[in-house]
Amino acid sequence: MDEQTFLEAYDPGAFPQIGLTVDLVLLSIVEGRLCALLQKRADHPAKGMWALPGGFVRPDEGLEDAARRILGDKAHMQDCWLEQLYSFGAPDRDPRMRIVTVAYYALLPREAFAAAMQAAPELVLAELDIGWTGEAGGPVGANDGQGEEMALAFDHAEILGHAVKRLRGKIDYAPIAFSLLPDRFTLRELQEVHEAILGRQMAKPPFRRRMIDQGWIEGTGEFETGTAFRPAELYRHIERKGD
Amino acid sequence: MDEQTFLEAYDPGAFPQIGLTVDLVLLSIVEGRLCALLQKRADHPAKGMWALPGGFVRPDEGLEDAARRILGDKAHMQDCWLEQLYSFGAPDRDPRMRIVTVAYYALLPREAFAAAMQAAPELVLAELDIGWTGEAGGPVGANDGQGEEMALAFDHAEILGHAVKRLRGKIDYAPIAFSLLPDRFTLRELQEVHEAILGRQMAKPPFRRRMIDQGWIEGTGEFETGTAFRPAELYRHIERKGD
DNA sequence: GTAGTAATAACTGTTGTAGTCATAAGATGG
DNA sequence: CCATCTTATGACTACAACAGTTATTACTAC
Numbered sequence: 001m002d003e004q005t006f007l008e009a010y011d012p013g014a015f016p017q018i019g020l021t022v023d024l025v026l027l028s029i030v031e032g033r034l035c036a037l038l039q040k041r042a043d044h045p046a047k048g049m050w051a052l053p054g055g056f057v058r059p060d061e062g063l064e065d066a067a068r069r070i071l072g073d074k075a076h077m078q079d080c081w082l083e084q085l086y087s088f089g090a091p092d093r094d095p096r097m098r099i100v101t102v103a104y105y106a107l108l109p110r111e112a113f114a115a116a117m118q119a120a121p122e123l124v125l126a127e128l129d130i131g132w133t134g135e136a137g138g139p140v141g142a143n144d145g146q147g148e149e150m151a152l153a154f155d156h157a158e159i160l161g162h163a164v165k166r167l168r169g170k171i172d173y174a175p176i177a178f179s180l181l182p183d184r185f186t187l188r189e190l191q192e193v194h195e196a197i198l199g200r201q202m203a204k205p206p207f208r209r210r211m212i213d214q215g216w217i218e219g220t221g222e223f224e225t226g227t228a229f230r231p232a233e234l235y236r237h238i239e240r241k242g243d
Numbered sequence: 244m245d246e247q248t249f250l251e252a253y254d255p256g257a258f259p260q261i262g263l264t265v266d267l268v269l270l271s272i273v274e275g276r277l278c279a280l281l282q283k284r285a286d287h288p289a290k291g292m293w294a295l296p297g298g299f300v301r302p303d304e305g306l307e308d309a310a311r312r313i314l315g316d317k318a319h320m321q322d323c324w325l326e327q328l329y330s331f332g333a334p335d336r337d338p339r340m341r342i343v344t345v346a347y348y349a350l351l352p353r354e355a356f357a358a359a360m361q362a363a364p365e366l367v368l369a370e371l372d373i374g375w376t377g378e379a380g381g382p383v384g385a386n387d388g389q390g391e392e393m394a395l396a397f398d399h400a401e402i403l404g405h406a407v408k409r410l411r412g413k414i415d416y417a418p419i420a421f422s423l424l425p426d427r428f429t430l431r432e433l434q435e436v437h438e439a440i441l442g443r444q445m446a447k448p449p450f451r452r453r454m455i456d457q458g459w460i461e462g463t464g465e466f467e468t469g470t471a472f473r474p475a476e477l478y479r480h481i482e483r484k485g486d
Numbered sequence: 487g488t489a490g491t492a493a494t495a496a497c498t499g500t501t502g503t504a505g506t507c508a509t510a511a512g513a514t515g516g
Numbered sequence: 517c518c519a520t521c522t523t524a525t526g527a528c529t530a531c532a533a534c535a536g537t538t539a540t541t542a543c544t545a546c
Contacts, residue, residue: 018302059260102343188493202535204493205494223543470512472524473510473524476524489546490543493543494541495541496539497536509526511523512522515518516517516518
């Protein structure tokens with residue numbers, strides 16, 4: 001039997017069906033706090049709970065393609081940095097049927113969420129409650145900014161936990177913080193991003209040097225305006241091959 | 244649009260099936276070289292090419308459960324350290340049908356493969372050809388130890404590449420090298436493992452100190468035997484909570 | 487001008503780690 | 517038993533990365 005004949009005789013229905021979805025962890029910094037885009041579930045199961053934006057993978061599209069399509073549909077965004085996070089497949093994670101989800105995560109400036117939240121009122125940028133320090137890991141909850149806890153659907157607290165852990169492990173050696181900032185930014189703003197992600201304060205001079213020595217940023221010669229006191233220089237992220 | 248997608252999502256029959264498999268990257272060190280367990284494909288597609296051991300996920304089993312089941316079935320091993328690597332889902336990665344695979348990887352001492360290779364002659368511990376240094380990444384090929392290249396099926400060269408990259412990034416700060424060694428080992432053996440994984444030689448005294456300072460190992464007071472010259476002390480990996 | 491505040495620079499100390507050299511230990515062969 | 521070989525192990529030195537502290541500069545507001 002040659003390959004052609006074999007493929008024609010192959011029966012895909014011989015294997016049991018498992019649903020495959022992509023869920024998105026879309027993170028931002030709002031007032032120095034790490035936030036994620038959540039969507040209130042309008043129907044059962046988990047009605048009224050909060051879930052990550054997600055959707056089924058189409059049969060003819062790649063995993064990252066599906067993630068980008070859902071990013072456009074649900075969050076009205078395109079062309080941002082996106083990375084695969086982890087796959088979740090506990091048999092009982094969704095009560096409807098067996099669903100395995102591949103989680104992706106992205107970092108976006110707060111302004112990027114404006115269009116999505118305008119178009120869909122069930123979307124909220126929720127503040128994250130990270131009950132651990134460093135890269136310990138574990139589930140991560142959410143609150144509405146007034147201290148009111150938001151119940152998360154399915155295993156989405158686990159997914160958020162993985163995202164935060166990945167982020168904390170990666171921010172020191174990969175130039176990912178810049179996705180959260182506008183094109184031009186001050187060193188103080190960059191530091192606030194790092195502090196929000198790592199969940200701890202740091203001293204200013206060592207931070208300055210680390211950033212500059214890494215070669216990821218360059219000064220523009222311009223300065224911020226509208227400050228009450230001495231304005232800081234505006235820096236810009238340097239795109240380099242391999243990053 | 245969201246509503247429509249939502250409704251479609253609830254009907255399992257609305258989408259053609261996507262197959263879900265688990266593939267295993269089972270790594271070992273043989274004579275100072277990094278090797279992976281490969282299986283010669285007996286049938287189409289990719290007949291005669293070399294593939295990672297893998298299999299379909301059952302509808303009632305978790306992803307890691309599936310990985311452990313396949314580990315037992317195909318490689319006759321149990322209870323070893325196993326970690327999820329990455330998910331691969333390019334639409335054309337398998338010519339039979341749309342198949343998404345979740346790759347797992349494990350590190351095992353050479354002896355652990357003996358039973359599997361005895362039971363199944365189509366299994367081979369193949370030497371890896373890593374065409375890049377550091378953590379650059381990219382596909383990784385395989386050869387039979389006599390310099391003869393082994394053609395890899397599907398996207399398995401990519402999967403191997405991801406595994407090597409993950410390993411190189413993790414070995415310096417996670418105690419994973421010990422999975423490749425017997426219960427008691429000399430510092431020289433441990434160093435050979437690190438050199439095989441990182442693909443470069445290193446000096447002995449700094450390596451000794453790093454390992455001992457990390458607190459992952461302790462001396463046993465015993466010494467290796469049968470050496471022509473001064474025998475080295477045998478060390479043991481210290482199990483610690485959180486590792 | 488003066489005061490106030492934040493940005494930036496200079497200085498200092500600590501830590502981690504690498505390289506080199508010296509010593510110790512055991513096996514082998516005379 | 518002793519010389520000699522090879523390797524393991526420890527001691528010393530040097531360097532690089534990085535943090536903390538203090539001083540200086542620069543701008544705004546009154």
